[in-house]
Amino acid sequence: MSTVFDGVVKSAIKSVYDDVNEGTERFRKSFDLLNRIRDRHFERINSSLSEVQIWCMSGPAKLSDIYIPTRLSERVSRNYFVDLDVAKTLQDIKAYSEQGEIDLDSVLKSSESLMVLGAPGAGKTTFLTSLVLGQSGFCDGTQGYLNDGVLPLWIPLRSYSSVPSNIKQFVLNSICVEEAELEDSWPFIQRLLKSGKIVMFFDGLDEITYDQQVLWRSFFEKIKKMYADCKVIASCRSGSLNVDFPGFKHVEVLPFLSENVSEYIDSWFGPEGIELAGALKLALNSESDVNELSRSPLLLSLLCVLFENELDLPHHKTDLFSRCVEALLHKWDSSRGFRRETVFSQLSLAKRKRVFQRVAMEFSLKDKSILKDTVVSSVVGQYLQKFDVEPELSGSVLSELESHHGLLIRPAANVFSFSHLSFQDYFSAEYLISTRRELEFSKSYASNSQKKDIIVFCSCLVEDADELVCNLLEQSDLRDSQNYPTIARKLSIASVLVRVVASGASMSKKNRALVVSRLAEYFKVAADLFQKTGLNLYCTFSFGKPKIRHTYSKRRETYSEALLSFEGLIGEAIFCNYTPIFDALRGLLLKKVTYSSRALLSSVFIRKDPSLVLESYQYISDLERLPSKYRQKINETIGEVRGLVGSESDS
Numbered sequence: 045m046s047t048v049f050d051g052v053v054k055s056a057i058k059s060v061y062d063d064v065n066e067g068t069e070r071f072r073k074s075f076d077l078l079n080r081i082r083d084r085h086f087e088r089i090n091s092s093l094s095e096v097q098i099w100c101m102s103g104p105a106k107l108s109d110i111y112i113p114t115r116l117s118e119r120v121s122r123n124y125f126v127d128l129d130v131a132k133t134l135q136d137i138k139a140y141s142e143q144g145e146i147d148l149d150s151v152l153k154s155s156e157s158l159m160v161l162g163a164p165g166a167g168k169t170t171f172l173t174s175l176v177l178g179q180s181g182f183c184d185g186t187q188g189y190l191n192d193g194v195l196p197l198w199i200p201l202r203s204y205s206s207v208p209s210n211i212k213q214f215v216l217n218s219i220c221v222e223e224a225e226l227e228d229s230w231p232f233i234q235r236l237l238k239s240g241k242i243v244m245f246f247d248g249l250d251e252i253t254y255d256q257q258v259l260w261r262s263f264f265e266k267i268k269k270m271y272a273d274c275k276v277i278a279s280c281r282s283g284s285l286n287v288d289f290p291g292f293k294h295v296e297v298l299p300f301l302s303e304n305v306s307e308y309i310d311s312w313f314g315p316e317g318i319e320l321a322g323a324l325k326l327a328l329n330s331e332s333d334v335n336e337l338s339r340s341p342l343l344l345s346l347l348c349v350l351f352e353n354e355l356d357l358p359h360h361k362t363d364l365f366s367r368c369v370e371a372l373l374h375k376w377d378s379s380r381g382f383r384r385e386t387v388f389s390q391l392s393l394a395k396r397k398r399v400f401q402r403v404a405m406e407f408s409l410k411d412k413s414i415l416k417d418t419v420v421s422s423v424v425g426q427y428l429q430k431f432d433v434e435p436e437l438s439g440s441v442l443s444e445l446e447s448h449h450g451l452l453i454r455p456a457a458n459v460f461s462f463s464h465l466s467f468q469d470y471f472s473a474e475y476l477i478s479t480r481r482e483l484e485f486s487k488s489y490a491s492n493s494q495k496k497d498i499i500v501f502c503s504c505l506v507e508d509a510d511e512l513v514c515n516l517l518e519q520s521d522l523r524d525s526q527n528y529p530t531i532a533r534k535l536s537i538a539s540v541l542v543r544v545v546a547s548g549a550s551m552s553k554k555n556r557a558l559v560v561s562r563l564a565e566y567f568k569v570a571a572d573l574f575q576k577t578g579l580n581l582y583c584t585f586s587f588g589k590p591k592i593r594h595t596y597s598k599r600r601e602t603y604s605e606a607l608l609s610f611e612g613l614i615g616e617a618i619f620c621n622y623t624p625i626f627d628a629l630r631g632l633l634l635k636k637v638t639y640s641s642r643a644l645l646s647s648v649f650i651r652k653d654p655s656l657v658l659e660s661y662q663y664i665s666d667l668e669r670l671p672s673k674y675r676q677k678i679n680e681t682i683g684e685v686r687g688l689v690g691s692e693s694d695s
Contacts, residue, residue, distance in 0.1 A: 074228070074232065077225060077228055077229060078229065078232055081219060081220070081221055081225065081229055082195070084220050085180075085195075085219045085220050086180040086181065086182075088220055089176055089177065089180045089182070089196070089198060090177070090180065090182050092198075093107070093173050093176060093177055093198065094106060094107055094108065094177060094182055094183075095107065096110075096170070096173075105312075107170065107173060107174060107177065107183065108174075108177065108182060108183040108184060108185065109311060109314075110308065110311045110312055111170065111174050111183060111185045111186070111311075112185075112300065112304045112307055112308045112311070112341075113148075113185060113186075113304075114148070114167055114170075114171040114174075114297060114298075115145055115297070115298040115301075115304075116145065116146055116148065116151065116160070116295040116296065116297060116298065117141045117142065117143075117144040117145050117146065117295065117296050117298050118144045118146050118293070118294075118295055119140060119141050119143065119144030119296070120161055120282070120294045120295070120296045121137065121141055121282065121296060121454065121455050121456055122282055122283070122454050122456070122457055123294070123457065124140075124456055124457060125456060125457045125458045126140075126414075126456040126457075126458065126459060128414070128416065128459070131414070131456070132414075133413050133414065134413045134414055134455055134461045134465065135413075137414065137455045137456050137459070137461075138299075138455065141296065141298065142298065145298060146295065148189060149189065151293065151295065152175070152189050152190055153189075153190065153191050154275075155240055155272070155273045155274075155275055156275070156291075156292075156293050157264070157268065157275060157276040157277065157278075157289075157291055157292045157293065158275070158276075158277045158278070158292065158293055158295060159278050159279075159280065159285070159289055159292040159293065159294045159295070160172065160277065160278065160279045160280075160295055160296075160297065161279075161280055161281070161282045161285065161294060161295065161296045161297070162279075162281065162282060162296055162297035163281065163282060163297075163340070163450045163453060163463060164281060164342070164372055164449065164450035165340050165341060165342025165343060165371075165372070165450065166297040166299070166340060166341065166342075167297050167341040167342075168247075168279040168280075168281075168297055169247050169248070169279060170341065171279075171297065172198075172245045172247050172277060172279050173198075173247075174186045175189055175190065175196065175245065175277070176196040176198050176245055178190075179194055179195075179196045179243075180196060190243060191240075191241075193241055194240075194241055194242065194243050194275075195219070195236060195241060195242045195243070196242075196243050196245060197215070197218045197219065197242060197243070197244045197245060198218070198245050198247070199218060199244060199245060199246045199247065200247050200248060201246055201247060201248045201249060201251060201252050201256075201260065202248050202251040202252060207256065207259040207260055207262075207263050208263065211266065211267060211270060212230060212234075215233060215237065215242070216229070216230065216233065218244075219233065221233075237270075237271040237274050238271055238273065238274075239273060240271075240273030240274060240275065242271075242274055243274070243275045243276075243277060244267070244274065244275070244276050244277070245277050245278075246260070246264075246276065246277070246278040246279070247278075247279050248279060248280070249278055249279065249280035249284065249285060250280045250281035250284030250285070250447060254286045254287065257285075257286055257287040258287055261287050261288075261289055264276055264278075264289065264291075265290075265291075268291060276292075278292070281447050281450070282296065282446075282453070282454075283443060283446035283447035283450075283453065283454065284447035299339035299340065300338065300339045300340070300341065300344065301339075305325075305328070305335075305338045305339065305344060306325060308341070308344055308348075309321045309324055309325060309344075309348060312345075312348045313348070313352075320351070320352065323351070324347070324348065324351045327351070328347070330619040331361070331619070333361075333464070333465065333466040333469075333497065334347075334361060334364065334466075336464055336465070336466070337368060337464055337466070340463075342371065343368055343371070346367060346368060346371055347364075350364065350367065361500070361504075361547060362470075362500075362501055362504035362505060362547060362548075365466055365467070365470045365501075366470075368467075369397075369451070369467065369470065369471075372449050372450055372451050373393055373396070373397070373449055373451070374393055386444060386448070388433060388437075388440075388441060388444065390431055390432055390433060391431060391433065391441070395431050396445060396449070397471075397474070398427075398478070399424060399427060399428070399441070399445065400445075400451055400452060400467075400471045401471045401472070401474045401475035401478065402423065402424075402427045402475060403420060403423055403424060403452060403460075403471075404462065404467070404468045404469075404470075404471035404472040404475060405471075405472050405475040405476070406419075406420070406423045407461075407462070407468050407472075408468060408469070408472040408495065408498060411494055413461055413462075413465055413468065414455065414459045414460070414461045415459060415460055415461070416458060416459055416460075417442075417454070417458055417459060417460055420442065420452075420460040421438045421439055421442060422438070424438040424441060424442055425437075425438035428441060442460070450463055451463055451467055466497065469497040469498045469501055470501050472498045472501075473498050473499075473501030473502045473505055474501075474505060476498070476502055477502060477505055477506050482499075482502040482506060482512060483511060483512055483515060485498070485499070485502070486499050486502070486512055486515055486516065487515060487519070490515075490516060490519050490520075490536075490537045490540060491519075491533045491534075491536045491537050493536065496536075496539070496540045496543070499512075499516075499540055499544070500540065500543045500544055500547055500549075503544040503547070503549035504544075504547050504548060504549050504550075506549075506550070507550065508550055508551070509544070509549040509550050509551045510551050510552055510555050512544075512549075513541075513544060513545075513549065513551050513555050513559060514555065516537060516540060516541050516544065517541070517558065517559065517562060519534070519537045520534045520535075520537040520538040520540075520541055520562075520566070521534065521562075522534040522535065522538075522566060522569060522570060522573075523565070523569055525573070526573075527602075528602040528603045528605065528606040529602060529605070529606070531570065531573060531606045531609070532605040532606040532608070532609040533609075534566075535566070535570060535606065535609035535610050535612070535613050536609045536612065536613075538563060538566050538613050539609070539612050539613045539616045541559055541562075541563060542563060542613065542616040542617055542620050542622070542625065543616060543620065544559075545559045545560065545563075545622065545624075545625075546620035546621070546622035546625070556624075557624075560624045560625055560628050561628055563617075563625060563628070564625065564628035564629050564631070564632055566613070567613070567614075567617075567629065567632070567641070567644060567645050567648075568632055568637060568641045568645065570610055570613075570644075571610075571638065571640040571641040571643075571644045571645070572638055572640065572641055574594070574603070574606075574607075574610075574640060575638050575639075575640040575641075577603075578596055579594045579596050579603060579607075579640075580594055580595050580596075580639070580640055580671060580674045581593070581594050581607075581610075581640040581643060581644055582594070582640070582643040582644075582661075582664075582674070582677055582678055582681060583614070583643060583644065583647040583650075583681065584681055584684060585647075585650055585657075585681070585684055585685060585688060586684075589615070589650075590611065590614050590615070590618070590647045590648075590650055591611065592607050592610060592611045592614070592644070593677065594607075595671065595673045595674050595677060610644070614644065614647055614648055617629075617648045618648055618650065618651055618652075621652070625648075626648070626649070626652060629645050629648055629649075630649075630656075632645055633645055633646060633656075633660065639664045639667060639670065639674075642660050642663065642664055643660070643661065643664060643678070645660075646659075646660035646661070650685075650688070654685060654688045654689045655689055657685050658682065658685045658686060658689055661678055661681055661682050661685060662682060664678050665678045665679055665682060
């Protein structure tokens with residue numbers, strides 16, 4: 045790194061003194077001066093930027109140890125409109141942004157100025173910081189991203205109370221040039237500016253006011269007018285860029301891919317935490333909604349911290365989302381010693397949460413993850429009157445909520461959504477509880493797969509979940525059920541009960557025991573009902589995930605739906621990892637049960653105790669009066685389970 049910069053420094057000196065050669069005293073003094081300034085500048089960069097610490101960490105982490113390469117898209121979400129007949133979900137819109145991913149090397153090595161946009165915690169500051177550190181020789185992951193020999197300047201905008209008026213003084217201060225060095229060093233530094241060998245990084249346009257953004261825009265234009273080849277890179281939250289910045293290429297930070305998440309977790313825990321990293325990955329893979337959070341660098345860091353402190357993520361999802369909401373509402377900013385200005389002083393954080401809750405309920409009742417901005421604005425406008433805010437200001441309120449918190453966002457120019465669907469479910473649950481409608485909601489939507497997480501959140505957030513739990517028990521009771529559609533609906537509600545009891549909902553000891561025993565009984569009752577109608581059930585275990593099979597040759601939609609619900613119940617029981625449910629199922633296996641019941645009851649143990657599954661299926665295979673085709677399938681499954689048991693023994 046120093047060799048590369050030496051060449052740049054020498055070129056700058058020679059461009060100032062046409063008749064000087066490297067052997068002269070004049071050249072040596074100039075060379076030593078610039079190297080001294082450079083080394084001091086790099087040391088300040090290292091001391092101030094090399095470590096990061098989010099609000100819940102016990103201590104700082106070295107950025108170079110956990111940095112994952114950033115991905116950028118030239119399709120900035122807020123710049124295009126979507127057709128809601130084509131893009132029906134948030135995932136549809138995100139897919140469009142993913143298609144605009146650009147090559148970092150080409151965009152960073154051009155002289156074109158860059159505006160890096162992204163949601164709170166998306167990694168904007170980390171990206172800029174890593175580039176500065178990499179160019180200074182302190183972050184291997186980003187060395188070589190910029191042109192060789194480029195000198196980076198780091199400018200955190202919120203540390204400036206006013207916009208500089210003098211470019212020369214601004215640059216010299218940014219490079220830590222001492223007063224005695226000012227006049228001697230400036231001719232050489234000016235040559236670096238003119239030749240494009242200085243890149244300026246301005247972080248946090250979202251952390252300054254509209255008026256300040258206007259003034260900084262003029263300053264950027266002044267820089268480019270005087271030094272056309274000097275590259276400027278700035279960062280801003282997507283919803284907070286209130287001024288047009290001509291001459292800047294706008295790009296947006298893309299979320300982590302699954303491989304980025306895995307690499308980040310490995311880096312976080314290090315070689316000594318391999319087992320912990322593996323356990324967290326398994327926990328994330330078992331919960332798709334929690335896994336979606338991990339695509340945000342900030343929230344993934346929070347997940348790592350919580351897991352490191354022995355919080356079992358799938359079991360305590362309500363606590364997890366509460367912490368994530370808290371982080372985005374205020375902790376992320378306050379932990380950095382920053383408070384955002386608001387023009388709506390009457391909207392306290394508590395009242396802002398109530399706005400999020402009301403909007404979330406609108407999304408949920410409409411079964412949508414995206415809504416037109418006019419619809420959301422109308423809902424917010426009506427609700428704001430409760431807080432003495434004129435409904436006409438709803439657009440401004442929404443803009444501030446997006447830019448300050450990143451919970452409710454514009455994924456495209458004409459729609460709103462919550463940044464993660466689970467935030468929508470969480471706030472919906474809070475709204476139901478605040479309006480005392482959680483029981484009514486559960487009665488209406490317990491079998492609706494899109495609403496089950498709202499009910500689980502309700503059960504965990506409410507002070508006493510006994511009434512809610514008793515109602516779910518009543519709705520899921522399939523002991524006298526005979527037709528497949530009813531069985532399908534009740535098994536689906538039983539899946540909700542598994543999550544409720546495993547998530548730590550507050551209920552009496554009696555009801556908790558009743559839920560566990562009833563759920564175990566449902567496994568047996570359902571399998572017996574299917575067997576009585578000619579469906580002999582068993583499971584296959586591709587990738588360790590049970591799939592219900594049967595030997596009945598004809599397919600009927602009525603029983604297919606019921607089997608999918610049963611499969612969902614088994615999956616919930618496996619991934620909830622709730623010991624009382626496993627104990628109850630183990631107790632049933634010690635009793636006399638039908639072969640279908642034994643096959644499905646034991647399948648729940650495929651991850652916890654695969655040898656028990658093998659033992660149960662072997663027991664079924666040894667039964668004398670067993671349908672031949674069913675015996676054949678059971679024996680095939682035994683071979684499959686033996687492979688799983690063997691791989692577990694090897695590991």
